Amino acid sequence: MHSLRARLILAFIIATLMPLGATIWITTSLLERSLGYATTEELDRLSRTLEGTVRQFYQRERDGLKREALDGRVAATSYPVADMNAWPEDVRAFWESGEPERSSLSGPGGDHLDFMRKTNAGVDVYRRDLGAIRMQELSEEFRRTRELVGSLESRDLRRGFTLTLLLLVGVVWLISLAPLLFIAHRVSSPIRQLTAGLTDFAAGEWDRRLEKGGDDEVGRAVDAFNDMAEQLRRSRERLVYLTQMSSWQSLARKTAHELKNSLTPIRLTIEEMLARQPLADRAFMDQAVQIVVSEIETLERRVRAFSEFAREPPANPEVFDLNVLIAERVALLKPAHPETAYSFRLDVRGPRVHAGTDLVKGILTNLLENAAEAAGPGGSVMTISHSQGGQAVVEVHDSGPGLSDEARRTLFEPTITFKKRGMGLGLSIARKNALLLGGDITLVEGVLGGAGFRVALPSAPESAAASV
Amino acid sequence: MSAAGSRSQNRHWLLPLALVAVATAPLVAQALTIRTVADALHVQARGFSFIEGPVLTRLREGRSVRIDFEMTVLSKPEGPVVKQTMQGFTLSFDLWEERYAVSRIGSPPRSISHLRPRDAETWCLENLTLPVSSLGFSRDTPFWIRLAYHVPDIGPEASEAPGERYTLRGLIDRLSRRREEADLAKSVDAGPFRLP
Numbered sequence: 001m002h003s004l005r006a007r008l009i010l011a012f013i014i015a016t017l018m019p020l021g022a023t024i025w026i027t028t029s030l031l032e033r034s035l036g037y038a039t040t041e042e043l044d045r046l047s048r049t050l051e052g053t054v055r056q057f058y059q060r061e062r063d064g065l066k067r068e069a070l071d072g073r074v075a076a077t078s079y080p081v082a083d084m085n086a087w088p089e090d091v092r093a094f095w096e097s098g099e100p101e102r103s104s105l106s107g108p109g110g111d112h113l114d115f116m117r118k119t120n121a122g123v124d125v126y127r128r129d130l131g132a133i134r135m136q137e138l139s140e141e142f143r144r145t146r147e148l149v150g151s152l153e154s155r156d157l158r159r160g161f162t163l164t165l166l167l168l169v170g171v172v173w174l175i176s177l178a179p180l181l182f183i184a185h186r187v188s189s190p191i192r193q194l195t196a197g198l199t200d201f202a203a204g205e206w207d208r209r210l211e212k213g214g215d216d217e218v219g220r221a222v223d224a225f226n227d228m229a230e231q232l233r234r235s236r237e238r239l240v241y242l243t244q245m246s247s248w249q250s251l252a253r254k255t256a257h258e259l260k261n262s263l264t265p266i267r268l269t270i271e272e273m274l275a276r277q278p279l280a281d282r283a284f285m286d287q288a289v290q291i292v293v294s295e296i297e298t299l300e301r302r303v304r305a306f307s308e309f310a311r312e313p314p315a316n317p318e319v320f321d322l323n324v325l326i327a328e329r330v331a332l333l334k335p336a337h338p339e340t341a342y343s344f345r346l347d348v349r350g351p352r353v354h355a356g357t358d359l360v361k362g363i364l365t366n367l368l369e370n371a372a373e374a375a376g377p378g379g380s381v382m383t384i385s386h387s388q389g390g391q392a393v394v395e396v397h398d399s400g401p402g403l404s405d406e407a408r409r410t411l412f413e414p415t416i417t418f419k420k421r422g423m424g425l426g427l428s429i430a431r432k433n434a435l436l437l438g439g440d441i442t443l444v445e446g447v448l449g450g451a452g453f454r455v456a457l458p459s460a461p462e463s464a465a466a467s468v
Numbered sequence: 469m470s471a472a473g474s475r476s477q478n479r480h481w482l483l484p485l486a487l488v489a490v491a492t493a494p495l496v497a498q499a500l501t502i503r504t505v506a507d508a509l510h511v512q513a514r515g516f517s518f519i520e521g522p523v524l525t526r527l528r529e530g531r532s533v534r535i536d537f538e539m540t541v542l543s544k545p546e547g548p549v550v551k552q553t554m555q556g557f558t559l560s561f562d563l564w565e566e567r568y569a570v571s572r573i574g575s576p577p578r579s580i581s582h583l584r585p586r587d588a589e590t591w592c593l594e595n596l597t598l599p600v601s602s603l604g605f606s607r608d609t610p611f612w613i614r615l616a617y618h619v620p621d622i623g624p625e626a627s628e629a630p631g632e633r634y635t636l637r638g639l640i641d642r643l644s645r646r647r648e649e650a651d652l653a654k655s656v657d658a659g660p661f662r663l664p
Contacts, residue, residue, distance in 0.1 A: 055566075058565075139563050143529065146531070147531060154646055155644040155646065167643075
């Protein structure tokens with residue numbers, strides 16, 4: 001009885017059984033009272049009394065007729081044997097019966113009494129009018145009355161009515177229980193689903209989402225759960241990323257420090273070795289020192305990149321027009337990649353951003369440079385801006401070859417690359433800075449056939465945006 | 469010893485005799501005899517009364533009663549059936565004249581009225597016959613007879629019409645009915661007999 005469905009069913013049973021029991025009790029009480037007025041016994045007694053009275057009347061009339069017939073006080077209708085073929089059926093039956101005399105009813109409904117007597121010549125029939133008392137109809141009435149009495153006596157009407165009532169009420173109750181079970185299941189199902197979802201989510205299934213049911217409270221709870229789960233998933237991802245970044249920054253900081261400590265004495269020693277070298281071997285030494293110094297400078301650039309990666313830049317948030325910043329960054333990029341075509345699809349309302357301008361500049365510069373490099377000469381780069389869900393969004397798309405699955409998977413992880421330009425830390429730094437600003441960078445479907453990046457930044461509040 | 473006590477002692481021998489008489493009464497009372505009239509085998513059952521009990525009650529309430537008789541000729545006691553005949557009768561009672569009327573069901577129909585109860589029973593058995601020639605027995609062949617009757621629907625009549633079986637009225641009627649025997653049946657076996 002711990003489940004919601006079981007509780008709903010229990011509530012229905014408790015709520016319905018009491019009025020049901022009261023209804024049955026009242027009905028059976030009324031029934032018992034009404035059956036108390038039944039007149040079966042009176043009918044039984046009356047019919048038997050009537051039977052005895054009518055029989056006495058009949059027998060008195062029969063004996064009287066017989067006496068009068070034998071005394072010759074009543075005229076007879078004679079049926080001679082010679083006319084036997086014309087005899088009525090009852091006279092013929094009497095003649096064949098072997099009885100010397102017989103009394104029987106005749107006339108419509110048996111309102112006449114016949115006394116038949118055999119004679120030497122045939123049959124004499126004496127008749128008496130019973131004065132409109134129809135004996136056969138009385139017989140039929142008595143039969144029906146006795147049948148009714150027998151029927152009533154053979155039945156326990158109280159039991160019959162009570163059992164019928166209980167049966168019908170029970171059936172109706174059970175029928176009404178069926179939709180309740182269905183409704184209870186329907187009501188409790190989303191709640192059970194919600195509970196299961198929360199349990200799974202708590203157990204670490206961050207991608208667990210629920211199917212939305214109706215538009216009621218439960219449906220809204222499911223929506224809230226899904227939103228909450230999505231936000232938690234994103235927050236968790238950001239937290240994990242920032243934690244990883246923190247570790248990587250720490251590592252970069254130490255590495256940069258160690259490398260820096262080693263590179264400075266190496267450079268000084270090499271320069272000292274060159275100064276002390278005799279002039280005869282100077283040409284070779286110059287060349288060797290130039291190679292070593294060049295490599296040291298490369299390592300120093302890398303060290304500076306590591307230091308930059310490890311640095312926590314100040315945010316200094318301010319409100320600015322995103323479209324203006326985009327135009328400025330693209331204008332700065334164009335001289336470095338003059339053969340690339342640049343296009344824009346900017347929100348004319350000019351999305352206002354509340355963030356550190358330098359950080360946003362860094363993010364956009366990194367994405368635009370990557371896009372221009374990926375697009376190459378003759379390629380194109382498109383920049384899109386719009387507002388969505390309280391955030392200002394800028395997207396950078398290129399017409400380059402796009403990203404492999406492996407690159408998509410590890411895109412934002414800091415790596416060490418030996419390509420001519422870049423250290424492999426740009427995207428990591430950009431995403432870290434976006435996260436620190438309260439936004440994020442994500443990969444989206446490229447609209448120019450290549451890669452597409454989406455930067456979400458916090459929008460400026462209405463009041464702040466208006467004052468700019 | 470008083471005169472009363474002496475009379476009491478003298479009557480002690482009557483008790484076992486009375487018990488024997490009571491124990492054998494059903495056998496004696498239900499003894500069957502046969503007779504043949506032309507090719508018809510008739511059976512007479514002394515004490516085989518059926519106008520009694522519920523049948524009598526129903527008749528005295530002015531209602532008619534159908535009784536189905538069955539006469540079976542067996543080659544052995546509880547043995548294989550040699551021949552069997554069935555005949556139905558409808559009994560009614562004249563409430564005022566206090567006489568019975570019987571009608572034989574089937575073809576040809578026959579009826580008789582103004583009978584006393586024993587006469588009505590005898591008339592029924594008189595009209596229950598088997599052709600002797602159909603038995604294929606010689607005069608020395610022993611055979612047994614089972615006489616049975618069955619009164620269908622002797623219980624209370626259902627008040628609902630067939631169409632009302634699944635109505636509220638029909639339901640109340642069925643649930644309120646007291647348990648009573650719906651049918652009444654009785655049989656008696658006797659033998660061996662030989663054709664006269």
